[in-house]
Amino acid sequence: MKKSTYEKPIISKITTGVPGKFGLSTKQKIIAEIDSIPVAKFVEEFGSPVFVFSEKKIRETYNDAKRAFETRYPKVQFAWSYKTNYLDAVCSIFHDEGAWAEVVSGFEFEKALSLGVNGANILYNGPEKSKQDLMLAIDHNASIHIDHFDELYLLIETTRKMNKKARVAIRINLDAGIYPMWDRFGFNYENGEAWNAINRIMLAENLELIGLHTHIGTYIMTASAYGIAASKLSNLMIATHRKFDYWLKYIDLGGGFASKNTLKGAYMPGSETCPSFDDYAEAISNAIISSEIPHENLPVLFLETGRALIDDAGYLITSVLANKRSTTGRKTLVIDAGVNLLFTSFWYNLGVFPSREVTDFMEDTTIYGPLCMNIDVVREAINFPQIKTGDQLVIERVGAYNVTQWMQFITYRPNVVLIDLEGKTHIIRKKENLETIKKNEFNPKK
Numbered sequence: 001m002k003k004s005t006y007e008k009p010i011i012s013k014i015t016t017g018v019p020g021k022f023g024l025s026t027k028q029k030i031i032a033e034i035d036s037i038p039v040a041k042f043v044e045e046f047g048s049p050v051f052v053f054s055e056k057k058i059r060e061t062y063n064d065a066k067r068a069f070e071t072r073y074p075k076v077q078f079a080w081s082y083k084t085n086y087l088d089a090v091c092s093i094f095h096d097e098g099a100w101a102e103v104v105s106g107f108e109f110e111k112a113l114s115l116g117v118n119g120a121n122i123l124y125n126g127p128e129k130s131k132q133d134l135m136l137a138i139d140h141n142a143s144i145h146i147d148h149f150d151e152l153y154l155l156i157e158t159t160r161k162m163n164k165k166a167r168v169a170i171r172i173n174l175d176a177g178i179y180p181m182w183d184r185f186g187f188n189y190e191n192g193e194a195w196n197a198i199n200r201i202m203l204a205e206n207l208e209l210i211g212l213h214t215h216i217g218t219y220i221m222t223a224s225a226y227g228i229a230a231s232k233l234s235n236l237m238i239a240t241h242r243k244f245d246y247w248l249k250y251i252d253l254g255g256g257f258a259s260k261n262t263l264k265g266a267y268m269p270g271s272e273t274c275p276s277f278d279d280y281a282e283a284i285s286n287a288i289i290s291s292e293i294p295h296e297n298l299p300v301l302f303l304e305t306g307r308a309l310i311d312d313a314g315y316l317i318t319s320v321l322a323n324k325r326s327t328t329g330r331k332t333l334v335i336d337a338g339v340n341l342l343f344t345s346f347w348y349n350l351g352v353f354p355s356r357e358v359t360d361f362m363e364d365t366t367i368y369g370p371l372c373m374n375i376d377v378v379r380e381a382i383n384f385p386q387i388k389t390g391d392q393l394v395i396e397r398v399g400a401y402n403v404t405q406w407m408q409f410i411t412y413r414p415n416v417v418l419i420d421l422e423g424k425t426h427i428i429r430k431k432e433n434l435e436t437i438k439k440n441e442f443n444p445k446k
């Protein structure tokens with residue numbers, strides 16, 4: 001018989017109550033209610049899992065961003081980034097606050113129109129615009145942000161055929177110190193491509209160049225990068241005036257402000273390391289105001305902020321299906337919401353919290369979703385208290401991208417609920433069922 005190898009036993013420390021580098025460990029945070037409504041009540045009424053959005057939080061965050069910019073710059077206009085969250089109810093709140101629409105496809109363009117947004121208040125971005133999409137945008141007098149030369153030529157041809165004018169801007173990619181640089185969208189600043197595009201547009205009789213746009217990336221944690229971007233766009237505005245004696249009407253700095261989520265691999269939580277709206281506003285307004293653009297010709301400043309405006313307003317309530325131990329003795333939980341509903345769990349260590357009082361004993365835990373797929377891991381490692389099967393957990397800061405990038409996969413997508421300013425709850429997207437999924441299927445054998 002082969003003698004088995006000796007392995008030394010491991011004693012691991014229980015960290016409860018022991019002071020660490022930053023002092024005594026804080027007590028486990030509990031999320032027992034959202035806008036004063038108990039977590040259990042949502043599950044009772046709308047099932048589990050369920051997405052919950054707070055109208056109050058959406059409006060508060062929007063107004064904080066607006067204040068930060070409007071106190072530093074005279075002409076500011078936000079345009080809601082549809083792809084970040086295009087539920088009708090959510091878009092309507094932003095439009096009610098005064099935001100325009102920022103869309104990146106024909107579908108999003110149609111959705112904005114269906115919500116009553118005036119075509120002239122739509123910024124149309126993205127590399128994918130068909131001839132039909134362009135015709136729709138021209139007819140509605142939208143601002144078309146041209147992405148590449150082929151789109152420019154198609155637009156020239158289309159406006160000629162329609163015998164109509166189009167209002168356009170160009171998307172510009174530039175080196176703002178953020179790497180890898182997003183150079184796949186738009187015209188490059190440093191190699192002269194953007195200047196070339198401006199010149200071609202100024203020559204095209206049916207195109208009216210009204211603005212310059214850039215979107216340097218997403219979850220940008222350095223506010224100064226926006227200062228660099230704003231300076232470069234200001235330079236192009238000045239060059240355009242010098243050559244054509246014409247002032248462009250707007251500069252659009254796109255989106256990309258970091259939300260308070262914590263990126264995987266980050267040492268400190270995002271809530272402590274991300275710049276505030278004030279930091280971004282300071283960097284951008286400084287660059288434009290102190291450029292050579294005369295103050296009477298200052299452009300309107302557009303912002304297409306997405307995740308930083310909505311992430312905090314969205315929660316996902318989920319229930320614990322099982323408590324298990326892995327073969328190595330590791331503690332694991334299985335919950336009823338998986339990565340198909342939480343696209344952002346691939347980038348963030350999402351905050352997961354119990355919804356009722358727990359004891360002080362914490363253990364390193366893995367949280368799995370319900371899918372029959374090995375990749376369905378919501379948190380690989382989280383120091384977590386003991387939770388009973390059947391208890392509810394709350395996952396916070398899931399308002400951005402999850403309810404647009406989610407997949408119908410294995411299970412039905414759940415109800416999405418909005419808490420309005422009076423504390424009333426409304427289903428804003430109904431849970432799927434067999435019928436909603438089979439509706440678009442056709443079976444030739446039956």
Ligand SMILES: *Cc1c(COP(=O)(O)O)cnc(C)c1O
Binds near residue numbers: 102126219256257305
């Ligand atoms: C996605 C996107 C946004 C929003 O980006 P966030 O990082 O969510 O702020 C804004 N503008 C454009 C062109 C985009 O593609």
